[in-house]
Amino acid sequence: MTVTEEQVRRPHTVGATDPRSPDDHGALRRAVARNLTAYGFLCAALICFALFSWYPMVREVVLSFQQNNFVDPGVWVGFDNFRTVIADPAFRSAWLNTAAFSGLALVIGYAVPFVLAVVLNELKHAKAYLRFVVYLPVMLPPAVAVLLFKWFYDPGAGLFNQALDVVHIPPLSWLDSTSTALVSLVIVSTWMNLGTGTLIYLAALQSIPGDLYESAELDGAGLFRRVWHVTIPQTKLILLVMLLLQIVATMQVFIEPYLLTGGGPENATVTVAYLMYQYAFNFGDFGGGSALGLMLMIVLLIFSTVYLRVSREEDAR
């Protein structure tokens, strides 16, 4: 009879009906004792998550089915809050604007950081300096960045119209026109998040083995062919992950319409998150605000599920 390695490691296993012998418990206790500090840290994080992330989410779900004045116990009203917000004339505009914002953010905000990362990766000199310059806007608090753009967009003395004037292009209304307001918000958002996106892409680009590029160069491939045949295939998964993350982030757009346009002109920049804020804080209708929040959460949950699957796939690579 040969003694297996498994038997050596677990010599005292009694039988299948009682898998945990007293010694097993002892080993577990020792393992727990060894990792006590780690569990402590884990607990702290879990409590923070429970208090500040999970509890508000549960509360939001509850509130969306209640009429609540925060004085008396909430009254269950079924789907009334949902009916109220769906009947709101701004509801349709809010979803359309949110979808349009996300779409435009993908066209502008998704491509620009990738192109920038490719260019930065190809540069031979001043790489570190340029990376810093590109990342710089991320360090500005979002409110400051948004208010800075408010000045840039000023139809009279604003930087953008002054620049257009130099090249003899008539001034644009930027925020004051229903046709340009939403695009203007996308530009701000893209500028604010450019650095983070670029750095993530840059990290992905630098993990591509150099010999792939060398082979491509030996085969006579120029920049565009190298990007097309090496860069894009090698960064396919991170591109997909970033795409999903960007959709999730841009659909929650709030600060830009809140600070720049107040949802105007003519509701052209009212987004779901902004409407949610209006319900909760301007109209004092937390039920309506929560109902909108829940709807947005469900939509984002779908994208998040896809994101988790994709990132799991990437981890498995």
Add this chain to the structure above:
Amino acid sequence: MTTTRRGLSLLLVAGLGLVAASCGSGDANKPAADADGPVTITVGCEPPKSNPKERQAWEADVATFQKAHPNITVQGKDAFPCINPDTFQAKLAGGTQEDLFYVYYTDVRKIIEKKQAADISQYVGSVNAVKDLRPDVMGVFKDGDKTYGLPRNNYNMGLVYNRKLFTQAGLDPANPPKTWSEVREAAKKIAALGPGYVGYGEYSAGNTGGWHFAAELYARGGSMVSDDGKTAAFNSDEGKAVLENLKQMRWDDNSMGTKQLLQWEDLMRMMGGGKLGMMVGAPDVVQSVNNDFKGKFEDYGVTAVPESDGKSSLSGGDGYMFNPKASPEKIKAGLLWLEFHELTPGKGQFDYARSKEQGRPVGLPIPDLYGTSAPGNEITALRKQYATVPVDNFAPYVAAQGNITNKLEPPKAQELYAVLDVAMSAVLTRNDADINKLLGDAESKANKILAKNT
């Protein structure tokens, strides 16, 4: 492992329990304390430390009050601004709302409807000043025969103008516009002073556009809602005239500047910067422009909203309401404090002798809580006696008051204002805006809102 899991679960449950516990505590159900027993009240809108003069005056008042009422302790809660709508619901839900919380007129109706303030009807009779308060002002805090709060400040809307720019444009600052066509003419002249000068500024975002629409509509004799409050009434000749006038100033006269979608702070900043000629606003605008936006009292004047003579003006102001969970003892103590600090001529906020001594502005025609009743006349005399700001600049506004009725905010005010922001932003950003269609759309949206039973 089971033990660890159980431990983790317990911790989580304990954490959630803590949150749940923080979400509701009050003393409404506690037995009433002895009438002379010690009672502590928390009061909102204590001036912040960054405003040392007002803070010092508040603390002196608390000391004087507590000396007269040794069983009452007043705990001020400072904040700037005094109320942030974003935190109101959260404070109420979290049980941290003050016993006497500060509130703007705009929010009073909503708070009463949602039962988020205590009914003080059975205690308010102890406040002597109440019988002299303007009925329209007290009306703000009443719902039927029930009372839910007391006022601290009251004014109605007017037209704020920059006297310095009037002079520069060849206009007479002592004779401000009385009609909208005079406003148009004056605005054109001010805008003609050069690039960056705006003759007349107007809001159109963040619900402020709808708010000013209501102010201008009332001044023309219009109404936001029908008498029973169930349907919208702003799609009227007066409503059309408000939008038509703005459209003409914006596109025909080019006197309103190119930058629109302005919200509350934007016009204040423009006024303080000295390049805005006129805006609809109350005397408190001048105070805010002076205190927070680097304007100087002497450069600004206030008159009535054009063409409002014999009609109405949207009233505004602020006051205090009581936490719905406050005990009767706290309510009684709170009423004593409010009577002393907010409603007595020569005391608290009306201690103009002290204000002058501290170098604070005295002489604005607000608050107007009593009209021409005895305490009102006493306050006016004290204000005149200790005036530190040029009172003549507000004379046209004061003179018009006798012939203008204060009119309250409409029901569902913020929701209606949000709807009317759309019409205001349209006429100010699009020269082909169809006023009839805009008002028709707004009317049907407003009717849905008014029909809603929440």
